Amino acid sequence: MNALYHVLGAKQFDRITLDQLFLSAQEMELVVRHGGTGRFSTKIMSTLFFEASTRTRFSFESAMHRLGGRVIGTENASQFSSTIKGETLEDTIRIISGYSDLIVMRHTDVGAAKRAAAVSSVPVINAGDGSGEHPTQALLDLYTIQKEFGRIDGLHIAMIGDLTYGRTVHSLSYLLANYSDIHIYFIAPDNVVIPESVKQYLDEKNVSYQETTDLVEVAKSADVFYQTRIQKERFTSQDEYNKAAGKYIIDRQLLEHMKENAMILHPLPRAGEIDPEVDMDPRAAYFRQAQNGLYLRMAVIEKCLVD
Amino acid sequence: MNALYHVLGAKQFDRITLDQLFLSAQEMELVVRHGGTGRFSTKIMSTLFFEASTRTRFSFESAMHRLGGRVIGTENASQFSSTIKGETLEDTIRIISGYSDLIVMRHTDVGAAKRAAAVSSVPVINAGDGSGEHPTQALLDLYTIQKEFGRIDGLHIAMIGDLTYGRTVHSLSYLLANYSDIHIYFIAPDNVVIPESVKQYLDEKNVSYQETTDLVEVAKSADVFYQTRIQKERFTSQDEYNKAAGKYIIDRQLLEHMKENAMILHPLPRAGEIDPEVDMDPRAAYFRQAQNGLYLRMAVIEKCLVD
Amino acid sequence: MNALYHVLGAKQFDRITLDQLFLSAQEMELVVRHGGTGRFSTKIMSTLFFEASTRTRFSFESAMHRLGGRVIGTENASQFSSTIKGETLEDTIRIISGYSDLIVMRHTDVGAAKRAAAVSSVPVINAGDGSGEHPTQALLDLYTIQKEFGRIDGLHIAMIGDLTYGRTVHSLSYLLANYSDIHIYFIAPDNVVIPESVKQYLDEKNVSYQETTDLVEVAKSADVFYQTRIQKERFTSQDEYNKAAGKYIIDRQLLEHMKENAMILHPLPRAGEIDPEVDMDPRAAYFRQAQNGLYLRMAVIEKCLVD
Missing domain, CATH: 3.40.50.1370 (Aspartate/ornithine carbamoyltransferase)
Known part of the structure; x- marks a missing residue:
């Protein structure tokens, strides 16, 4: 398995990657203007929000849809998931990563995204980890x-x-x-x-x-x-x-x-x-x-x- | 930008529009019987329910799917969205309307759909605004x-x-x-x-x-x-x-x-x-x-x- | 109308059906490895969870997406649906089954899935009914x-x-x-x-x-x-x-x-x-x-x- 590309914190980005991302974002404006793409039609993104954030979740889910992809999500992972039955974040991620091609996660704890990435079989995007990063x-x-x-x-x-x-x-x-x-x-x-x-x-x-x-x-x-x-x-x-x-x-x-x-x-x-x-x-x-x-x-x- | 067609209240409909809508609905029965259509496959509908209503939400979301479209949604916008951080409905709509092609909204306040339509860059459908209209x-x-x-x-x-x-x-x-x-x-x-x-x-x-x-x-x-x-x-x-x-x-x-x-x-x-x-x-x-x-x-x- | 194939309890399965299901599951591993299928692209699955279970819901929703299908869902049907307005489960199912091609239901009461199947116009899969079955x-x-x-x-x-x-x-x-x-x-x-x-x-x-x-x-x-x-x-x-x-x-x-x-x-x-x-x-x-x-x-x- 190749190394996965996770997005965990701002310090991971160098100038070249930033330039590439911004160029790509500019292209995406055109993609959206022309009705989106079907490119990732076989891909599933999980949005796992242990803390609700309708705006951020909508933004990610809209992005995935504009790329032709599919979304499964929860906006109250903390209150309702198996977490309340005492499951560790690691166990949750091990399983959810088997159901999707990408995980977007918001969590209340600093470092949670990093812990998730350590056990995930698919890329993890940190959508906010407590007072950590976004x-x-x-x-x-x-x-x-x-x-x-x-x-x-x-x-x-x-x-x-x-x-x-x-x-x-x-x-x-x-x-x-x-x-x-x-x-x-x-x-x-x-x-x-x-x-x-x-x-x-x-x-x-x-x-x-x-x-x-x-x-x-x-x-x-x-x-x-x-x-x-x-x-x-x-x-x-x-x-x-x-x-x-x-x-x-x-x-x-x-x-x-x-x-x-x-x-x-x-x-x-x-x-x-x-x-x-x-x-x-x-x-x-x-x-x-x-x-x-x-x-x-x-x-x-x-x-x-x-x- | 042309004027958007919002659905806000019953008084906006005249006889001709009603006849057209009912004819269209009859055609939609056939569309569904034949497996739906892919017509709106690049469109995204946001269901923004500040008050939960599983039945109404499911009905709208099923309708959008039968038309080939995509859905991003929340059924507890009031409890979990940025609303609790003090955001105005107007700000929320300004942003959400940038993420989708159509907003279906249920709210607890009379007139909320109208306020949303006033700032939205996409059509707004009122799915119930308090004791107002549906x-x-x-x-x-x-x-x-x-x-x-x-x-x-x-x-x-x-x-x-x-x-x-x-x-x-x-x-x-x-x-x-x-x-x-x-x-x-x-x-x-x-x-x-x-x-x-x-x-x-x-x-x-x-x-x-x-x-x-x-x-x-x-x-x-x-x-x-x-x-x-x-x-x-x-x-x-x-x-x-x-x-x-x-x-x-x-x-x-x-x-x-x-x-x-x-x-x-x-x-x-x-x-x-x-x-x-x-x-x-x-x-x-x-x-x-x-x-x-x-x-x-x-x-x-x-x-x-x-x- | 032909009889619908519901999945309600373990006792309904005989050896032949089990063999067929396991053979099919093995094929599905290949389907997923090759990017899923578009076979059920016109089908809608409702996930009706009266009791939250992120893991089980994600598993079903991912399965439906890998088959090319569409999903409408709620993970807190009990708290937010018309249930709190006094509606019977039977009324809820009668209506939801008109909006989808398949219902996956988790409920707190033993026998709930069976009651749902009795009035549903589409197949019902029991995703857990209290201390009953799963x-x-x-x-x-x-x-x-x-x-x-x-x-x-x-x-x-x-x-x-x-x-x-x-x-x-x-x-x-x-x-x-x-x-x-x-x-x-x-x-x-x-x-x-x-x-x-x-x-x-x-x-x-x-x-x-x-x-x-x-x-x-x-x-x-x-x-x-x-x-x-x-x-x-x-x-x-x-x-x-x-x-x-x-x-x-x-x-x-x-x-x-x-x-x-x-x-x-x-x-x-x-x-x-x-x-x-x-x-x-x-x-x-x-x-x-x-x-x-x-x-x-x-x-x-x-x-x-x-x-």
């Missing part, structure tokens, strides 16, 4: 930047919001280390700042970054604003949460400080941190970004099925 | 009448049960206003009578109707009996519920008063308001009616996908 | 034995664990009555021994069996070890459960007493009653057994759809 989200974020700017090298990127638990922020930071002359601004409330481990990785890779609290100042020079949602449960009181959540909102006022060709991204769902009045501005790229998730995931699925 | 149910009810009587004009139709909250009763009343010489009997327990708004609509459209409490008397002259389920939670005490629920039951005794070619319909599920001993009577059309739901929904899906 | 599990257990031993006649089979509530043990016992020179060992904690009804059936069919508590002694002579999970809720105290659950564990030590070509089966999930250190031993057949479920279920589905 590599296809970071890939589609980056694809959106590449697609709209035509390049990634040299961009200044502001990451805003919950930088401690926001796994897409970590994954995106790792991916950016593949590019030249990147500068990252980390802007977060005090109790959810970017972790040391991420900064250490960027240091090793010689990526320039700075932590700051002045969003207005950053607004003037950043090319990309990556806004994220702040979760209430990270704060000890409603009062503290309100203070943090209200601090870094992207609204019409902030738009006025931004460069004309800036880009606003958000992994979504949002809950107030981007004012809906921003939606109509051409710099608001978050719905296009969600759409790009389809094409990028088609590219990732293809890579897993043919490699 | 237009495809009313369409299949009417299709069943048309199919079995060969006509709708001139029929006398008794609507029985919960006429306040029974959304299919409202939708069916609106549809009937497209036909000539209709007479409607409304028969309901005191606290769940037909709303003023429905009566006003019928008045405007010059549809003849009357409210009555004597089911036996109506039994002698009505052509169609549209029985509905009474929900326990509408009553303040078990005692009151029992009195209301037991008042208008269709059983073998009532059958004796009915015309020989009368027709008994029910949107199902039933819970005692039609005695199972009635099932064997040829006038019991409710299971045929459920089957017609498949054909009618195939016709509706086709209309949305090609219009 | 015939396709028993079929795949037996298929695994046939496939790996090349025969079933003359084998000595040890059934271990919860023999009272373990429905697969009962179903497998009934199936074994079709073969010659079988000897069964029943090994169970005191409060979950094999029921009289099963023993009576074996007596009628002249199947040799014995109840014993000495697993080490049995280990020396049995060909097949059918291990099952013991459920905590069957015991009055944690202490009693621990005593029972810990009594008959298959571990490396027991392996040393077993014959060289013995076979260890388990319907899975397991929860400690087979030590993971056994997994690497070639006699551990339980993951191959789970994989065989796919092929066997393809054979069963084919039989239901063409008979």
Whole structure:
């Protein structure tokens, strides 16, 4: 058996693979526009979500259907599967991998996708493992930047919001280390700042970054604003949460400080941190970004099925 | 972009559209008998049920499969989707509509389907919005009448049960206003009578109707009996519920008063308001009616996908 | 209408049918290896799970997809369907059978599949009815034995664990009555021994069996070890459960007493009653057994759809 191509974390990708994936995603846009392909009509993808995420699951399932494939899935694997009878994740994966050609898994535990890949007889795609990683989200974020700017090298990127638990922020930071002359601004409330481990990785890779609290100042020079949602449960009181959540909102006022060709991204769902009045501005790229998730995931699925 | 054809409420249908849909549904019976069609093999339908309804969902999904299409779905969108993270319905629809060619939605809030249609990039079919409407149910009810009587004009139709909250009763009343010489009997327990708004609509459209409490008397002259389920939670005490629920039951005794070619319909599920001993009577059309739901929904899906 | 071929319980199978099914399952292995078939591309299978079982549902759905078919399903029929509105199982089945060509049903009540089959217009496969039966599990257990031993006649089979509530043990016992020179060992904690009804059936069919508590002694002579999970809720105290659950564990030590070509089966999930250190031993057949479920279920589905 050849080695399987799993998608487990952002650090596994080098520049060449990223370039290939983005080229493939671009082709997938054409495939979808022309009615999809029947290429993988004999393939079955399992979506095994131990934690529900309708949006992410739909995105993967739509991608597989556009590629002509078939899907079997569950969105409450934790509550209903044999897990509650005491089965290990490894046993579950050993069996499910015999019923499908690809497993897309979301789990609550960091490292779960890696454990699954270790025993699976088919490729595993990590669709989020707790506060760990969510590599296809970071890939589609980056694809959106590449697609709209035509390049990634040299961009200044502001990451805003919950930088401690926001796994897409970590994954995106790792991916950016593949590019030249990147500068990252980390802007977060005090109790959810970017972790040391991420900064250490960027240091090793010689990526320039700075932590700051002045969003207005950053607004003037950043090319990309990556806004994220702040979760209430990270704060000890409603009062503290309100203070943090209200601090870094992207609204019409902030738009006025931004460069004309800036880009606003958000992994979504949002809950107030981007004012809906921003939606109509051409710099608001978050719905296009969600759409790009389809094409990028088609590219990732293809890579897993043919490699 | 052309205007999309959404199915949101019964009032949107005129006589010509109804005739076309019923003709199409009749053709769909043949399509199914001959093994379905591959016509929409590149199309994806999303079933987004914020409130579970296995029967309705299965009916739509079967219809899409018989048309050769593909389905991605969730039956607990409310509990598990990004909704619980505070996302608006509008944001959800903006994204899901990028992953599919058609959205079938059930929601708990009146007007939700309309809100979805306003931001969707693909057609939206309302599969029930709270106590609002459930237009495809009313369409299949009417299709069943048309199919079995060969006509709708001139029929006398008794609507029985919960006429306040029974959304299919409202939708069916609106549809009937497209036909000539209709007479409607409304028969309901005191606290769940037909709303003023429905009566006003019928008045405007010059549809003849009357409210009555004597089911036996109506039994002698009505052509169609549209029985509905009474929900326990509408009553303040078990005692009151029992009195209301037991008042208008269709059983073998009532059958004796009915015309020989009368027709008994029910949107199902039933819970005692039609005695199972009635099932064997040829006038019991409710299971045929459920089957017609498949054909009618195939016709509706086709209309949305090609219009 | 011809009689439909339902799969309701193990007693319905005779030796000829079993031979045919196992031959068909063997062919299905080839079908899967060559990318599946489009044979049933116009057929729809409903998976109606009133009790969740991701593994069993995935196995059936994968089987249907490998046969080219389509699937509509629910894994929480009890919680969400019209059942909670008071609908009878019979009404549900009458309607669902109009939307699909085959129903696979799991239910909490003994006899539910039989009740469904009585009113269904399409074949029904029992995927577990409470503590009743789970015939396709028993079929795949037996298929695994046939496939790996090349025969079933003359084998000595040890059934271990919860023999009272373990429905697969009962179903497998009934199936074994079709073969010659079988000897069964029943090994169970005191409060979950094999029921009289099963023993009576074996007596009628002249199947040799014995109840014993000495697993080490049995280990020396049995060909097949059918291990099952013991459920905590069957015991009055944690202490009693621990005593029972810990009594008959298959571990490396027991392996040393077993014959060289013995076979260890388990319907899975397991929860400690087979030590993971056994997994690497070639006699551990339980993951191959789970994989065989796919092929066997393809054979069963084919039989239901063409008979």
